[in-house]
Amino acid sequence: MIQLQNLNKVYRTSTIETTALNDINLSIDKGEFLSIMGPSGCGKSTLLNIMGLLDEPSSGKLVINGQQISDYNSKAMAKYRNQHLGFIFQSFHLIPDLSVVDNVELPLIYRKMSAAQRKTLAKSALESVGLSNRVDHYPNQLSGGQKQRVAIARAIVGEPSIILADEPTGNLDSVMGNEVMEILLRLNKEKQTTIVMVTHDENMANMTHRLVRLYDGSQVQ
Amino acid sequence: MILNYFKLALRVMLRRKFFTFISLFGISFTLMVLMLIVSYLNSQFASTPPLTNVNELVIVPNIQLKKEYFDTIPKYDTTVVDGLTKIDTSFDVKSAGQSNSTSDLSRRVIEDYLMNLSSSKTISYASNGNNFDLYRNNQKVSISVSYIGPNYFEILDYKILEGRLLNENDNLQSKHVIVITHKLADKLFGKSQKVIGQSIEFDNKDFEIVGVVETPKPQNRLFRQNVFACESLFKEGTDNFYFGNCFYIAKGPVDLIKKDILFAATKIPFQDPEQYNELILTPMSYKELFASNFDFSEDPTKAFNILKYILMGIIGFFTLLPLLNLVNLNVSRIMDRSSEIGVRKAFGATDNHILYQYIFENVIQTLLGGVIGLVMALVAIYYINTSGLLNDMELSVSPTFFFYSLLATLFFGLLSGAMPAYIISKSHIVTSLKSKQL
Numbered sequence: 001m002i003q004l005q006n007l008n009k010v011y012r013t014s015t016i017e018t019t020a021l022n023d024i025n026l027s028i029d030k031g032e033f034l035s036i037m038g039p040s041g042c043g044k045s046t047l048l049n050i051m052g053l054l055d056e057p058s059s060g061k062l063v064i065n066g067q068q069i070s071d072y073n074s075k076a077m078a079k080y081r082n083q084h085l086g087f088i089f090q091s092f093h094l095i096p097d098l099s100v101v102d103n104v105e106l107p108l109i110y111r112k113m114s115a116a117q118r119k120t121l122a123k124s125a126l127e128s129v130g131l132s133n134r135v136d137h138y139p140n141q142l143s144g145g146q147k148q149r150v151a152i153a154r155a156i157v158g159e160p161s162i163i164l165a166d167e168p169t170g171n172l173d174s175v176m177g178n179e180v181m182e183i184l185l186r187l188n189k190e191k192q193t194t195i196v197m198v199t200h201d202e203n204m205a206n207m208t209h210r211l212v213r214l215y216d217g218s219q220v221q
Numbered sequence: 222m223i224l225n226y227f228k229l230a231l232r233v234m235l236r237r238k239f240f241t242f243i244s245l246f247g248i249s250f251t252l253m254v255l256m257l258i259v260s261y262l263n264s265q266f267a268s269t270p271p272l273t274n275v276n277e278l279v280i281v282p283n284i285q286l287k288k289e290y291f292d293t294i295p296k297y298d299t300t301v302v303d304g305l306t307k308i309d310t311s312f313d314v315k316s317a318g319q320s321n322s323t324s325d326l327s328r329r330v331i332e333d334y335l336m337n338l339s340s341s342k343t344i345s346y347a348s349n350g351n352n353f354d355l356y357r358n359n360q361k362v363s364i365s366v367s368y369i370g371p372n373y374f375e376i377l378d379y380k381i382l383e384g385r386l387l388n389e390n391d392n393l394q395s396k397h398v399i400v401i402t403h404k405l406a407d408k409l410f411g412k413s414q415k416v417i418g419q420s421i422e423f424d425n426k427d428f429e430i431v432g433v434v435e436t437p438k439p440q441n442r443l444f445r446q447n448v449f450a451c452e453s454l455f456k457e458g459t460d461n462f463y464f465g466n467c468f469y470i471a472k473g474p475v476d477l478i479k480k481d482i483l484f485a486a487t488k489i490p491f492q493d494p495e496q497y498n499e500l501i502l503t504p505m506s507y508k509e510l511f512a513s514n515f516d517f518s519e520d521p522t523k524a525f526n527i528l529k530y531i532l533m534g535i536i537g538f539f540t541l542l543p544l545l546n547l548v549n550l551n552v553s554r555i556m557d558r559s560s561e562i563g564v565r566k567a568f569g570a571t572d573n574h575i576l577y578q579y580i581f582e583n584v585i586q587t588l589l590g591g592v593i594g595l596v597m598a599l600v601a602i603y604y605i606n607t608s609g610l611l612n613d614m615e616l617s618v619s620p621t622f623f624f625y626s627l628l629a630t631l632f633f634g635l636l637s638g639a640m641p642a643y644i645i646s647k648s649h650i651v652t653s654l655k656s657k658q659l
Contacts, residue, residue, distance in 0.1 A: 055650070078570065081567060082569020089654070093563070097229055
């Protein structure tokens, strides 16, 4: 489903060149739950950002479902992200000025869909993460775990085939972290959603199908 | 999507109250001033009584007589021809000065040369105001009397509030009847008394008031008069006496009648060619007459253009400063929401989605500022009109005023929002997400 071929990412300034990813070759199957681990600064998030079309590789190929996505222009990439990808961030990234349901609706706003249809889908996504009683609340009225569940609802509302989660439990205590992990595992199992998760937590990583380790930008496992 | 943007715009404004207050204050104050300017221009130039015919109106306000004097200056040069010194003399003719006289048109010039122009639909004339002082209840009231010819009220269609206007019969019979403006009526008789049938005395004669007209809003020399009497009463018998202005309503293009007037001017003989040998009539539109008050140029079209550019410059400058300030505020406000941009883009927003969203939000905020500005402008207009603060100036509010006010608001909103929105729409997703402002 996702193939990374000879992928490199180098950050250049006028004085220094930093290699973030070095010749990454990785293949992820449909329905696979993959976790990426490694020390801070090893390139985990950069790899996830490239898979999520949020960043561009310096060289190499990114192929998703047989299509070489790295050749797309920014508009086509935006459309691809909207229809096929869902994101979960460590710090939730909910928009504080929008209610919970409006936050969840966000990906659907950029699709041609009626407001009523958007609302129905958003409420259904919130129900699936157990937050149907928090629809009209605002993010600042929620706990960390609830915020992350809203973020998961936002990631799944458009039914993407791939979810990219960057340390989704990183800001949560172990109870809430486990709750979030359970939701992700259920999603992977029931809907065959491909999930790529960056984590520091060995226990969480062990719950996934496969673990990839990075060190200094290179794949070591 | 629009509803979503709208809700977000309101939430953002409510969340950042201090910032919203500063922005709205700047926007509403600037827009209030712009609206007052629109209102002033509207009151001066709108096609409403007594200027319903403003676009076809041509005025000849005066006659100019000139004579240029020349000096002949000999120049001497010496040359040597066949060993002999010879003097070569040449002459230079140079201007040594000008005599110049500008005055009202005389009745003779008006009646003999300016009353039969085929390109005009209606022609009339009127004297400039003759000033008199009246005393009522131990108070001095100054009046300015204009002696008007037939058709005058067809060209400048003053709105009648009471009684009637002057007619052909009044003029033919040199009746001592007058029409006065309502502000003068209020000054002379108060608001409660009946005005029609009352008399006032000036120029050693008694005049009966037969009509009251609305005081015109435009403030220029054309509308300084507050009493209108029949032209046949004007210094009876003095045909050559300096009289006043000529008014025309053009049948077709205004330029055609201007050309006719200029041609008519060539037919006017000089009474004393030794004293003056050049005669100039300057037909002008109402806007050009307005601009001629500022003495920018002798050419009325040029004077109007200069006035227009100065006015545009003032408006531009006045708008530019708060606009730049608002752009600056908007940039910092939008940068504050950088992370939101990252999230939106991650979930499928294109650069254009972000651009339109922030412009839309800014327009909403500016429209709100526009409404506050409008209320402030309406209060200011009411105060100016009722207090007589600015030399009896009366500002007007009309559909044109609202239209241009809305236009100014939208323009301000788009302009102040476009640049910050463009900058933020181009921001990189990962950089935006890393800002962690959410």
